[in-house]
Amino acid sequence: MMVITKIKDMQTAMQQYRREGKTIGFVPTMGYLHEGHVALIKKAREENDIVALSVFVNPLQFGPNEDFERYPRDLERDQRIAKEHGVDVFFSPDVKEMYPHPLSVQVVVKERVDVLCGKSRPGHFDGVATVLTKLFHIVMPDRAYFGLKDAQQVAVVDGLIRDFHFPIQLVAVPTVREEDGLAKSSRNVYLSPEERKEAPALYKALLQAKAAVENGERNAEAVCALVKQYIQTHTHGEIDYAEIYSYPDLKPLETLAGKVIIAVAVRFANARLIDNIILDIA
Template identity: 45%
Template sequence: MKIIESPREMQQTALELKRAGKTIGFVPTMGFLHEGHLSLIEAARSQCDVLVVSIFVNPAQFGPNEDLDAYPRDFERDESLCVEEGVDILFYPEGEGMYASDASCWVDETRLSVGLCGGSRPGHFRGVCTVVAKLFNLVQPDRAVFGEKDAQQLRVIERMVRDLNFPVKIIRGPIVREPDGLAMSSRNRYLNAEQRRQALCLKQALDLAESLVAEGDRSVESIRQQMRVLIGTVSGAEIDYIEFVDDVTMAPVEVIESETLVALAVKIGATRLIDNMVLNP
């Protein structure tokens, strides 16, 4: 496996591979890899000649009071996992190389990114779209895999690719969960044993929504309120949002009549966790 730190070298390498007729698969990450990331890498591995994984904790998508400095990092472990998974190139740029000191151009999606995490984290998706666009220009992928756990991010990236004509096929990777149902996340390591148990309320609330829909309840307000009650029984759980949106347009819905994405963000202690599910009536 080759490790590349220079954005210029990454782009030159990618262009040489393209000229040689190679297809490039790409999995962008912020590192501290877990089984969820590895499932994305596995999905990409079978669909390309050369597999590139990037590790870059993108400062542009963190707000001023968020956990940029504390975000978990373990490059040696990540490197070992990438070798085991058959990654060909590990792109590991430094922040100074990715953003000019006087950078003034950004990529901003203005519809799908408005609510959910976009509402509670202003500027987050501008940072996400910008760094993904930059990574696409540097890595030149034919296919890129994004996880369904970050449901809004996935749909925003798909829209960006469509609207800006990036020649990249986006592949969706299913959510990977712990045996007890907790969605895998690098931020799970922030949780102590009690908080880890409390964090199960996210999946339990989603399961409750699914069962209510299966029983015939179509009222978003009714289902949301019952999810709030369930999460409210967990000491220390603070709801950021519980939102129901059309799975394609991301527009809020009041009645579940077609495929509906229910997404929630909940703080357990100081840790903000997200999860989601598509409800199909």
């Protein structure tokens, strides 16, 4: 596995692969890799000649009161996991390499961001779209892999690739869960033992909603109420949102139809957890 920290070196390496006619799968991450990331790597490994993985905790997508400083980092462990799962190129630039001076240009996301996490994290998706625009040009992949746990991120990247005509195929990979249903996340390490026990309630609440829809419930408000009630009853967390939208457009719905996302965010003492399910309603 090649380990690269400089943009120029990365561009040169990837250009060489492209010249050889090799297809490139790209897994952009913020590191502290877990099985969710491994699922992305495995999918990329299946579909491409070369798998490139980036680890970059992007300051631009953190708000002033968010966890940029204490976001978990372990580059050695990340390299080991990446190597074990067949990553060919491991790209881990530092902040100075990615932002050597104030950016003269930035990507601003105008749709799909006034709801869910975008609403409570202003500027977050601008930071995501900007760093991905940089990374996409550095890596120039054929396919880019994202986890559906961050379903709004997938929707934003879908818009970014479509509207800017990036010659890249977006591959969305289902959420990987612990045995008790908790969605894998680097932020799970923040949870106290008691919170960890409560955390699977997010997914259980979503499954309750799913069951209600399967039993014929089509009223969005009623389904949201179910989700909220379950979480309030089973956790000490504070609900940030529990909402339903069309997917990937993220438009509000009164009556459920077509592809919809039910998404929740819950604040615990030391961590804010998110989860979602996407349903295709006939």
